[in-house]
Amino acid sequence: MAEQRRLALWLPVGLGLGIAWYFRLRHEPGTPGGLAGAGIAVLGLGWIAWRPYALAPRVFGGGAATLALGFLAAFWATHRQPPLPDLPARATIVTGRIVAVALLPADGPSVRRLDLADAVLDDPLDSGMPPLRRILRVRLRADDPLVPVPGMVVRVRALLRPPAPPSLPGGPDRQRRAYFDGTAGGGMALGRAQALGPVPGASSLEGLRERVSAHILHVLPGAAGGVATAVLTGSAVGMKQADRDAFADAGLAHLLAVAGLHLGIVMGVSVAVVRLLLACSEWVTLYWPCRSIAAIAGLAAGILYVGLTGAHLPALRSLTMAALVVVAMVTGRRALSLRGLAVGAILLLLTGPADLLEAPLQMSLAAVMALAAGAEVTRPLFARLIEQPGWWRRALRHIAHLAQASLLAGGATVPVVMAHFGTLQPWFVLANLLAVPLMAMWVLPLGLLSLLLMPWGAEAMALVPMGWGIGLILDLARMVSGWPAARLAVPAMPGWGLAIWLLGLCWLCLWAGRWRWWGVGPMVLALAVPFLVVRPDLLLSPDGRTVAVRDGAVLRVGPRPGGERLVEDDWRQALALPIAPGGIMTCRDGVCLRDAPAAGCAGMVLLITLVPDDAGCPGVRMLDTLTTWKSGAQAVFLRSGGPLVVSDRDWRGARPWVLAPGQHGMPVLPLAQRE
Incomplete structure (x- = not known):
């Protein structure tokens, strides 16, 4: 009660x-x-x-x-989603209309990826078929001279692939992600793309983004320019892979992805500037609702910033939450409150239910909930710091606010990072405590000023000092990433373990009485889950051509390590083990691996073969390419009572986003003839 x-x-x-x-x-x-x-x-x-x-x-x-x-x-x-289409297994001619152009990060020449809508496949099997109802993502060749713009119709010969199935049972489900993202699959161009018909001019927003990037890289070449481009245009293609890894190892990767932090800084700076300008007039201060006007101006600046940086889904979610905060400020309600968060979360869950299973929404809701609950508890303490005299108390309050935000937001999202990325950055609190104030007070405000100065060609006045601040953040990321245990690999947390953490966090944050502390127990248990669950001993890839064996503290992959990078990366992340050089073991506890015909079958319980048309051993269960064709990737757990085999189809079941045997989708059938 x-x-x-x-x-x-x-x-x-x-x-x-x-x-x-x-x-x-x-x-x-x-x-x-x-x-x-x-x-x-x-x-x-x-x-x-x-x-x-x-x-x-x-x-x-x-x-x-x-x-x-x-x-x-x-x-x-x-x-209400269209089914995943059956894409051709061989190279085909694709004709489609460009709806988006993305620059992919690369240490060498930048590579462009095209999102094609209404794509038509020109091959004997798909002749006369209607256009695809989903987006095709085609990666152009690095030497392609085409300058693609949205609205352009292009024709290119490409090798297409459907969304990749999970590399292991319970692994990342890229097929489900593609099903709800509206994509059909991807591919790589085998030849140069050809523009068909008149070439439309670049959209005003797309052209503005390219001009801003060119101005930034002209004034700030190198790593500093890459970071500045990332935070002002949403594209980090100018950064080297080593610098991106340093940000990730230091727990600062979120500074490169435009989301809630950047939007909050942009809106906060805009609100403060507009409020200060309005306060310069005594009459305006007395008769105008300056607080509401500043809040609406901040929201407008946030909308422009999200549009300039590409309007990615995490930024759009953050903009939704920011709009609710502005509504609360205009109506005289508390801006950062758990009730406002509840309203925003309801809207996000009803409009995009599948996003609940992805890391961005989980991290956003967990971080904001922890911040709102922490502010609710510590508000009286900070109020006493303001009431008492002394300038140092106000300074202490600001430092405490930053430390609290880094600790609460970072701590609430640690298990989410462990579950989705298999890593733990122990120094993230210290790194964020130093880097976030630099980004909020120095880098982004000067970046916004540079955008205002660009029409007059005076952007260097703001970009140069902005580069100094970026240099400090880069030095901090490189220093922290070099510390001992800067990035620890942890076994992937199962979904039920992450659910325990989130429910415990909700219990701790949403109740107000003493029984809220009951949520700490499940949270502690959830942190131990990755180290308590049993990990598979053998893994067989979805195509049945690669196998991995857990051998102590290493993972042995064969027959050719490095042949399937995506699959091996998923295995390494899920088991938190490095891949050892050399071959794989032949037999272990009655389970044998065969990459060449062999005669011995005595004492064998399970045979995993990479040889097509292998006759196997009579009476012995066999896992081969036919098994993976039917049921996807396989995981084997060695137990005293015999090996336990779990398949991807056993794990995911028969759902609309789970492709049929052989990983084929729905045929693109032609429309019926009118009678």
């Missing part, structure tokens, strides 16, 4: 649990499942309408209704 005013904060948690419940199913629920979810939602809401002031309907009826609504949101989002 004492916490009933905070029950509304649990609405997005219920939605998230319903969404997670839907995605954990092994089979599609179909229409009966959707109707059952709708019935539960109606009954729960009806119970609340019948007894609106009773606690039981609000807790149990509301909980059931939010679970069902989350389930229905995921169900609806899944069934």
Whole structure:
């Protein structure tokens, strides 16, 4: 009863649990499942309408209704997506309209990737087929002279591939990500692209972005220019891989990705400048709502900044949350509050349920929730620092605010990073404590000033000192990345372990009473989960051509290490083991690996063969290319009672984003003839 005013904060948690419940199913629920979810939602809401002031309907009826609504949101989002198409296995001619152009980071010449809509495949099997309903992402050759712009129709010979299946059961699901992103797959151009028809001019925004990048790199060549381009245009192609790795190892990779931090700084600086300018007039200060005007001006600056940096999905999510903050400021409500976060989270979950399973949304919601709850608890303490005299108290308050933000936001997202990236940066708090103030007080404000000075050709006045600040951040990232244990590899956390952490974090942050501390127990347990779960002993790739054996503290890959970089990277990240040079072991605990015909079958329990048409051994279970063709990647756990084999199809089940055997999608059938 004492916490009933905070029950509304649990609405997005219920939605998230319903969404997670839907995605954990092994089979599609179909229409009966959707109707059952709708019935539960109606009954729960009806119970609340019948007894609106009773606690039981609000807790149990509301909980059931939010679970069902989350389930229905995921169900609806899944069934309104077009199916993944069956792409040709051989090279084909692709004709499509460019909707986006991306520069891929590379140490050598930059490579452009085209997003093609309404793509038509010109080969004998696909002749006469309708255009694809999904986006094709084609990577051009580095020596291609074409200057692509959105709206251009291009024709290119390319080798296409569907979204890659998981490299191991429970691994990153790129097929599900592509299914909800609206992409059909990708490929690499084998020849030079050809523009068809009149070439449209670059869009005003695209051209502006390119001109801004050119001005920045002219004034700030090298690594400093790459960082400046990343934070002002959203493209980090000017940075070397070594510098990007240094940022990642120091826990500062988020400084290169335009998201909530950058948007908050841009909007905060804009609000402060507009408020200061309005305060210069006594009449305006007395008669105009300066606070609301400054907040709206900050939102406008944020919208322009998101558009300039490419309007990526994380930035759009952050802009949604920022718009809610501005609405709270204009209406006189508290800007940073858990109720505002709950409203924003509900909007994000209902509009993009599948994003709940991805790292950006999980990190954003966990960090903002920890910041809002921490501000709620420490607000009286900081208020006392302001009330007491002494300039040093105000300085101490600002330092404490920065330390609190780095500790809370970074600590809340540590398990998310462990689950999705398999790494842990122990020095991230110290690195962010120094780098974030530099970015907020020095780098980005000067970057915004340089954008205002570019029309007059005076951008160097701001870009040069901006480069000094970027140099300090670069030196800090390189120094911290060189410290002992700067980046630790940890075994990938399973999904249920991450769910335990997030639920414990919600319990700690959303309640106000002493029982909120009960959430610390599950959080501690979740941190130990990666080191307690049993890791597979053998892994077989989705195409059945590469196998890995866990041999002590190393991972042995064969028959040719380095042949499948993506698969091997996933294996190394999931098991937190380096790949050892040399061959793989032949037999272990009755499980044998065969990359050439062999005669001995005595004592063999399981045979993993990389040889097509291998006859195998009578009475011995065999994993080969046919097995992976049917059920995807394989993981083998060696136990005393015999080996346990888990396949990717066992793990994911039969869902719309799981491609059929052989990793083929839905045929692109022609339209029926009109009668």
